[in-house]
Each structure stands twice: as C-alpha cells, then as structure tokens.
Amino acid sequence: MSNVSILLAWRNLWRHKRRTWLTVGAMIFSNSLLVFSISLQFGSYEMMIDNTLQAFSGHIQLQHEQYLDDPKMRHNLPEIIATAQRLRDELKLENVGARAVGFALASSSDRSYGIQVLGVEPLFEGRVSSIPGLVHEGRYLEKDSYDEIVIGSTLARNLKIATGDELTFLGSGLDNSFAAGVVRVVGTFESGMPDLDRNLAQVSLNYFNDSFAMRGKGHSIAVRAGNIEAVAGLKASIEALLKNQSDLAVRHWEELQPGLKQAIQADMTSAWFMYLVLIILVAFSVLNTQLMSVLERTREFGTMMALGLKPSNLSRLVIAETFLMSSLGLLLGIAVGFVITWYLSVVGFYYPGMEEMAVKFNLPDRMYPEINPVSLLLGPCMVAFASLLASIYPATRLYRLLPVEAMRAV
Amino acid sequence: MKGIGIFNLRFQVILVLSWRNLWRNHRRTIIMLAAISVGVWAMIFMTALMRGMVDDMLKQGIQNLPGHIQIHHPDFRDDPSIVNSIDEPSGNLLDALNDPATKAWSTRIKVPAVIASERETRGINLLGIEPGKETLLSGIGDQIIEGRFLRDSNDNGLIIGAKLAERLETRVGKRVVVISQDPDNNIAERGFKVVGIYKAKMPRLEEFNVYAALESLQDLLKIKPQISQISIVGEDFRDIALLYHRLKLATPENLEIKTWYELDAYLKYMLNMMDGFVLVWVIIIFLALSFGLVNTLAMAVFERVHEIGLIQALGMRPGMIVYQILLESLLLLLMGLSIGNLLAFITVKPLESGMDISIVAEGMAMMGASSMLYPSLTAADMILANMVVIILGILTSILPAWRAAQLDPVRALHST
Numbered sequence: 001m002s003n004v005s006i007l008l009a010w011r012n013l014w015r016h017k018r019r020t021w022l023t024v025g026a027m028i029f030s031n032s033l034l035v036f037s038i039s040l041q042f043g044s045y046e047m048m049i050d051n052t053l054q055a056f057s058g059h060i061q062l063q064h065e066q067y068l069d070d071p072k073m074r075h076n077l078p079e080i081i082a083t084a085q086r087l088r089d090e091l092k093l094e095n096v097g098a099r100a101v102g103f104a105l106a107s108s109s110d111r112s113y114g115i116q117v118l119g120v121e122p123l124f125e126g127r128v129s130s131i132p133g134l135v136h137e138g139r140y141l142e143k144d145s146y147d148e149i150v151i152g153s154t155l156a157r158n159l160k161i162a163t164g165d166e167l168t169f170l171g172s173g174l175d176n177s178f179a180a181g182v183v184r185v186v187g188t189f190e191s192g193m194p195d196l197d198r199n200l201a202q203v204s205l206n207y208f209n210d211s212f213a214m215r216g217k218g219h220s221i222a223v224r225a226g227n228i229e230a231v232a233g234l235k236a237s238i239e240a241l242l243k244n245q246s247d248l249a250v251r252h253w254e255e256l257q258p259g260l261k262q263a264i265q266a267d268m269t270s271a272w273f274m275y276l277v278l279i280i281l282v283a284f285s286v287l288n289t290q291l292m293s294v295l296e297r298t299r300e301f302g303t304m305m306a307l308g309l310k311p312s313n314l315s316r317l318v319i320a321e322t323f324l325m326s327s328l329g330l331l332l333g334i335a336v337g338f339v340i341t342w343y344l345s346v347v348g349f350y351y352p353g354m355e356e357m358a359v360k361f362n363l364p365d366r367m368y369p370e371i372n373p374v375s376l377l378l379g380p381c382m383v384a385f386a387s388l389l390a391s392i393y394p395a396t397r398l399y400r401l402l403p404v405e406a407m408r409a410v
Numbered sequence: 411m412k413g414i415g416i417f418n419l420r421f422q423v424i425l426v427l428s429w430r431n432l433w434r435n436h437r438r439t440i441i442m443l444a445a446i447s448v449g450v451w452a453m454i455f456m457t458a459l460m461r462g463m464v465d466d467m468l469k470q471g472i473q474n475l476p477g478h479i480q481i482h483h484p485d486f487r488d489d490p491s492i493v494n495s496i497d498e499p500s501g502n503l504l505d506a507l508n509d510p511a512t513k514a515w516s517t518r519i520k521v522p523a524v525i526a527s528e529r530e531t532r533g534i535n536l537l538g539i540e541p542g543k544e545t546l547l548s549g550i551g552d553q554i555i556e557g558r559f560l561r562d563s564n565d566n567g568l569i570i571g572a573k574l575a576e577r578l579e580t581r582v583g584k585r586v587v588v589i590s591q592d593p594d595n596n597i598a599e600r601g602f603k604v605v606g607i608y609k610a611k612m613p614r615l616e617e618f619n620v621y622a623a624l625e626s627l628q629d630l631l632k633i634k635p636q637i638s639q640i641s642i643v644g645e646d647f648r649d650i651a652l653l654y655h656r657l658k659l660a661t662p663e664n665l666e667i668k669t670w671y672e673l674d675a676y677l678k679y680m681l682n683m684m685d686g687f688v689l690v691w692v693i694i695i696f697l698a699l700s701f702g703l704v705n706t707l708a709m710a711v712f713e714r715v716h717e718i719g720l721i722q723a724l725g726m727r728p729g730m731i732v733y734q735i736l737l738e739s740l741l742l743l744l745m746g747l748s749i750g751n752l753l754a755f756i757t758v759k760p761l762e763s764g765m766d767i768s769i770v771a772e773g774m775a776m777m778g779a780s781s782m783l784y785p786s787l788t789a790a791d792m793i794l795a796n797m798v799v800i801i802l803g804i805l806t807s808i809l810p811a812w813r814a815a816q817l818d819p820v821r822a823l824h825s826t
Contacts, residue, residue, distance in 0.1 A: 016712075019705055026701035033694065070576075072530060103531045105524045110595045111491060114524040114533020158489060158522075171531055199533065262773025269770075270459070274691070277452040281698040284445035288438060288702060292709055295437070351686075356679035 031333020034379025080218025119208025302406025450750025567605030571616025719822025
C-alpha cells in the first residue's frame with residue numbers, strides 16, 4: 001500500500017471526527033477492559049497455583065503408582081530418605097523433601113480428634129512447603145527432633161493444648177501393629193487453609209518411621225520447581241533418573257490437584273465467553289461505521305472508479321481505514337489498560353467480601369494483576385482482528401458499484 | 411378531553427415519523443439491532459448460567475450445614491465437641507418448631523470421631539440423625555446407592571460415603587469400629603455394621619460425614635437425651651428473616667441461633683458477589699453497546715440536518731425533535747430487547763434440564779458446586795438487564811437528540 005493511500009485513508013477517517021472517535025472509543029473501552037481482566041486472570045491463577053502448591057503438595061511428587069488413586073499406607077516407596085538424597089545429589093535439586101503419612105487419634109488430657117500425621121525431614125520440609133514458615137507459636141521441628149510434634153492452630157484449639165503440652169496419638173502402623181506414642185507440642189502453625197489447620201500434624205520422619213513401623217519406607221517425595229514453567233522439564237529429568245525403580249510414579253501438580261486445574265479451566269471458559277461477546281459488540285460497531293462510510297461515499301467512489309481506480313483499490317482503501325482505526329484503538333486501549341492495570345498491580349485490587357473467597361481459594365485478600373506481553377496484547381489484538389474481519393462486508397460492496405450510476409447517486 | 415386528543419394525535423404522528431425514520435437506513439438499523447440483540451442475549455444468558463451455578467452452590471452449601479437456621483450451644487461453633495451439647499427442644503421452642511411456618515426441622519448430634527476397619531483408620535465427622543426428618547434437611551436418605559438407609563432413631567447401623575468405604579476397604583454388611591469420647595473424656599468405642607453407602611454430589615463430604623441413628627449415638631456417647639444442634643428449614647432460604655425472628659423469641663437465652671449466612675460466610679459472599687456480578691456484567695455490555703447507539707443516532711441526525719432545519723422552520727418545536735429522536739432510540743432499544751430476550755429464552759430453556767460439566771467436576775467441587783449446571787432464568791435478573799438497557803439507553807440518547815434540537819434552522823436549511 002502506497003503512502004498516498006495511507007494518507008488518503010487517514011484523512012478519510014477524520015472526515016467524520018465524532019463517528020471515528022466513538023468507534024475508537026468502543027475499542028479503547030473494550031481493549032482496556034480486556035487488558036485489565038486478562039492480567040487479573042493471569043495474576044490470580046498464578047497466585048492460586050502458587051499458594052495452593054506451596055502450602056503442601058509441591059509442584060511434583062514421587063509416589064507409589066497406586067498412591068494417587070488409593071492413598072493407603074501400604075502403597076509406599078522403599079528407602080525414601082536415600083531416594084530424596086539421590087535427587088538432591090544427582091539432579092542438583094535443592095527443594096526436595098521426603099514424607100510419610102499416617103492417620104491417628106490424637107488425645108490431649110481432655111479431647112480426642114482424628115488427625116493426619118505427616119512424617120517430614122525437618123531440614124528440608126521448609127523448602128517444599130510453606131507450613132514450617134507459618135509457625136506462629138513456638139517453633140518448627142529441628143534437625144534432631146524426635147518425639148516432638150507441630151500441629152495446626154485449629155487442632156490445637158480443639159484439643160485445648162498449647163506449645164509445651166503433651167499429646168498422645170494412637171493409630172496403626174504399616175504392619176498393622178499399634179502405632180502409639182507421646183509427643184510434645186513444640187509449635188502450632190496457621191496456614192489459613194481450614195483443612196490443614198484442623199487436621200494436620202507433623203513429626204520428624206525418623207520418629208514416624210519408628211512409631212509407624214515403616215522400616216525406611218515413605219509415601220511421597222515432594223519437589224518444588226523454580227517456577228511453574230519448569231515443572232514439565234523437571235518431571236522428565238526425574239523420570240529419566242529413576243526409570244529403573246518399579247512401582248514409582250512421578251506426578252505433576254495437575255494430577256495432584258485436579259480441582260485447581262479445573263477450577264481455572266471453568267473460570268477461563270466463562271471469561272472467554274464474556275470476552276468474545278465484547279469483541280463481537282466492537283465488531284458490530286466497526287461494521288456499522290464502515291458500512292455507513294462506504295455508503296455515503298458512493299458518489300465519490302464512482303468518480304474515483306471513473307478515473308480508473310479498480311474496486312480492489314477502493315476496498316483496500318476501506319480496509320486501510322479500518323486498519324488505521326483499529327490500530328489507534330489498539331494503541332490507546334493498551335495504553336489506558338496498561339495504566340489502570342499497572343496502578344492496580346501496585347496497590348492491589350480489592351472488592352468487598354473478598355476475604356471469604358480468598359480463604360476458599362488460597363488467595364491473599366488483595367489481588368495483583370500480572371502484566372506481561374500476552375496479557376497486554378492478546379485481547380486488543382483480537383479486537384483489532386475482529387474489526388478487520390467486520391470491514392470485509394463493507395469492502396466487498398465496492399465490487400458491486402457501477403461507476404456511472406454511482407456518480408449519479410445522492 | 412380535547413387536550414388529550416391533540417396529545418394523542420401528536421404522539422401518533424411522532425411515533426410514525428420515528429418508526430419510518432428508523433427504516434430509512436435499514437442496514438444501519440439492522441446492524442445496530444443485531445448488536446443490541448446479541449448484547450442483551452449475552453447479558454441474560456451469562457447471568458442465567460452464573461445464577462444457576464451460584465444457586466447450586468447455595469443449595470449444596472445449605473444442605474451441608476444443613477438447614478436454613480441452626481440452634482446450638484454458644485461454644486459449639488468454635489469447639490464442636492460433645493461437651494457443648496444442648497437439651498432436646500421443649501416448651502416454647504418446641505411449639506415454635508412445630509408451627510406450620512417451619513417446613514422441617516430435626517435434631518442432630520455432630521461430633522468428631524475416628525473410624526477403623528481391619529485395614530485403615532480415618533478421622534470423621536460422626537452425625538447422629540433422626541432418619542426421616544434428616545432427609546428433608548440434607549437429602550441423605552435419597553443418596554443411598556447401596557444397602558439401605560437408617561430405619562429409625564434406634565437403628566444400630568451406620569451409613570458411610572462411597573469414598574470412605576473405598577478408603578477403609580469395607581462394604582455393606584461389614585463391621586467397623588467408631589471411636590469418640592463421652593463428656594467425661596472417656597473413650598467411647600463401639601462396633602457398627604455398615605448398612606448403607608451414600609454418594610454425595612460433593613465427593614469431599616463422602617470421606618468425612620458418617621451417619622448413625624440419633625439414639626444409638628446418645629447411648630454410645632452417654633448423653634441421653636442431649637443433642638448437638640437443631641437444624642431448621644423454612645420455605646425459601648432467601649426469605650427466612652420472619653422465621654428467624656419467631657424462633658429467636660422462642661429460643662432460650664443460653665442457646666445460640668444462627669442463619670445459614672451467618673454459619674457460612676462464603677455462601678453469603680457468593681450470593682452477594684452474584685448480585686454484584688450481574689450488575690457489573692450488564693453495565694459493561696451496555697457500555698460496549700452505548701458507543702454504537704450514540705454513533706447510530708448521531709449519524710441519523712447528521713444525515714437529516716437539512717430536513718430538521720426545514721421542519722423547524724415550518725414550526726416544529728425543538729422539544730418535539732428531541733422527542734422524536736428519543737422515540738427512535740426507544741423503538742430501536744425495545745426491538746433489540748425483544749429479540750435479545752427471546753433469544754435468551756430459547757437458548758436457556760432447553761438447557762434448564764441440566765448441562766453436564768463433569769469435565770471440570772473437581773474444579774466445580776472446589777468452588778462448592780456440583781458437576782451439573784442448571785441455568786436459572788430469574789425474573790429479577792431479566793428485569794434488571796432490561797431496565798438498565800432502557801434507562802441508560804435513553805439517557806445516552808439525550809445528547810444526540812439535544813444536539814439535533816439545538817440546530818439553528820436557518821443554517822441547517824443551508825447545509826447540504
């Protein structure tokens with residue numbers, strides 16, 4: 001397209017200033033809304049994933065292949081501590097922690113509750129889970145902790161015990177023997193997740209091993225990747241390293257927390273429906289404007305054709321006009337969207353009643369939209385694309401124009 | 411009478427004028443009509459889906475509590491232990507509960523316990539229920555997939571969830587041991603025969619809730635005739651204020667009475683958020699439409715500058731011009747709304763029997779909804795969408811209409 005046509009297209013746009021600005025305004029409105037909501041989606045999904053996985057499950061877990069569907073004590077992995085150490089040594093991973101899981105009846109002097117007891121490596125658990133960092137009273141387990149336990153704050157309240165008190169537990173070990181013991185509560189944690197705070201207790205893996213007769217076996221090794229994109233690669237290299245071990249499965253977080261992925265999918269689907277509607281409405285606006293602008297120029301186009309321009313030249317002119325208009329909408333929309341979103345990504349986005357939602361989905365009580373090239377460009381580019389599509393109909397009308405009749409049109 | 415006649419005549423003339431003006435440029439009108447129809451359809455369709463989902467969450471949530479209103483010991487919510495039991499209702503409270511305004515009510519025991527099969531041990535929520543009445547509250551009696559439901563309050567059987575049965579590797583007919591504690595902190599332990607297995611819409615519940623008959627638990631826990639809570643259901647969960655006040659008056663001072671939205675803040679939040687969402691969504695769509703609407707009207711005025719000048723010169727008052735253009739806008743909006751509402755109606759109706767969204771079942775469970783979505787077209791939501799479009803639509807049309815009326819007849823006549 002030559003410079004002259006671009007200039008012509010640009011000038012044509014401003015023959016009806018108000019109309020052009022209204023159409024561009026519709027684009028700016030939709031574009032900035034899209035930038036904001038896509039960024040907010042990115043931000044909240046990432047937070048949801050991070051917070052959920054950080055708390056407990058990690059990005060990857062090594063388990064017995066049946067453990068995921070059927071989490072029973074007998075579905076375990078041998079030599080769990082050695083395997084975890086192997087990952088640290090051979091793959092140079094830092095964030096690896098071995099665990100074993102059992103159920104027990106925990107009793108204080110006046111209450112009893114059924115709890116989940118987790119055996120952990122005290123030195124490494126903090127690298128795969130945020131719970132050690134969330135101890136708000138007392139301290140977490142230490143390297144040589146033996147008959148010590150850390151419990152959730154709600155559990156402590158329900159059992160009516162505090163740090164320093166003793167707690168007895170009674171469960172069954174791997175060989176179906178009684179697993180019983182008396183442990184001292186050294187700390188309580190508050191994860192903000194009701195299920196964990198009410199239900200979970202942690203002891204050192206050594207102690208768990210002895211009291212639940214595990215003989216070195218454990219149920220999972222949790223691994224945390226540097227970021228969410230690195231998970232797939234990490235999973236592959238762990239699988240390669242341990243391919244000789246039978247019964248072992250390496251689980252991606254999407255398998256460990258299927259609800260999380262699906263909640264995100266459901267949210268995405270409804271969000272995209274809404275975006276699509278917005279985009280279609282903008283396209284109608286453009287269609288209307290461009291069709292009107294073509295119809296009112298019938299005479300002028302007739303003259304141009306009489307002077308030797310082909311319909312294809314004219315339709316290119318109309319497309320060029322639309323292109324310029326949508327570029328303007330694109331740039332201004334991104335600019336406005338960026339400013340609003342950036343501001344909210346600094347101060348945080350809040351709406352009333354969000355705390356309840358936050359607890360349910362492991363979100364902080366303010367959301368921070370995440371601005372990246374995709375969140376900035378995706379929506380506006382789709383709007384621009386839909387606008388160009390919408391101008392096809394007005395552009396094709398030019399092929400039906402007969403120069404002589406057109407010149408006589410009013 | 412004469413005045414009204416003239417007014418009518420004038421109105422008719424303007425109405426005809428507006429209608430004909432609308433179709434002078436039929437392409438533009440049709441495109442705008444399509445935009446309004448799609449917009450209105452999307453407003454109502456999306457709202458119906460979301461409303462359906464939230465209604466489902468609320469129903470599930472209320473069934474889990476269960477009840478629209480609960481009465482319990484003031485410390486029970488903080489410390490759901492056997493120590494915080496209450497006496498069975500009597501006197502005024504019993505009369506109020508038996509009043510026809512209460513649709514159903516039931517007493518229950520709810521204590522933490524441990525359940526053990528030969529193979530596995532789990533922590534559970536042990537519920538002592540009055541079988542017949544409980545089904546009206548939590549629907550448990552209708553969820554039995556294997557074996558039978560509890561017969562009466564003395565039944566010695568136990569009902570467990572399908573998921574828990576799997577975890578415990580047990581089945582109907584087998585025995586399990588239930589361990590809890592009595593108010594004196596002694597271990598209360600008893601073997602129960604599993605008589606039925608239920609399947610809940612929320613798989614998570616299946617692992618935790620275990621049902622036994624009320625009196626057999628009272629015996630086990632040595633608390634006869636005490637209970638943990640009274641659950642009450644009214645006609646409609648949205649409208650329980652009256653019932654609440656009546657029951658509150660009859661409830662003894664030393665007991666706590668709470669509504670469902672006080673018991674579960676998340677549910678209340680979902681309901682509020684839904685109302686907020688509907689409004690925001692409708693307004694966003696309207697705003698996206700408004701640019702096109704103003705544009706269409708502005709173009710219509712622009713094309714007719716000459717003509718408007720002429721009729722003004724012939725004596726039509728500016729007010730009439732404003733009327734005429736507003737009426738044009740109103741006709742356009744009304745047509746768009748009718749088509750949009752009709753579209754929404756015919757797309758939502760066939761879906762009302764339920765959309766299978768089990769592909770994201772676990773995600774929905776995380777939000778507290780089940781894997782079937784039943785879109786719900788409510789009058790209130792439809793009225794809201796239509797009112798917003800009409801009122802804001804007319805308001806945005808005022809500017810182009812007013813500009814048209816401000817034209818100077820002499821200049822307008824000379825424009826081409």
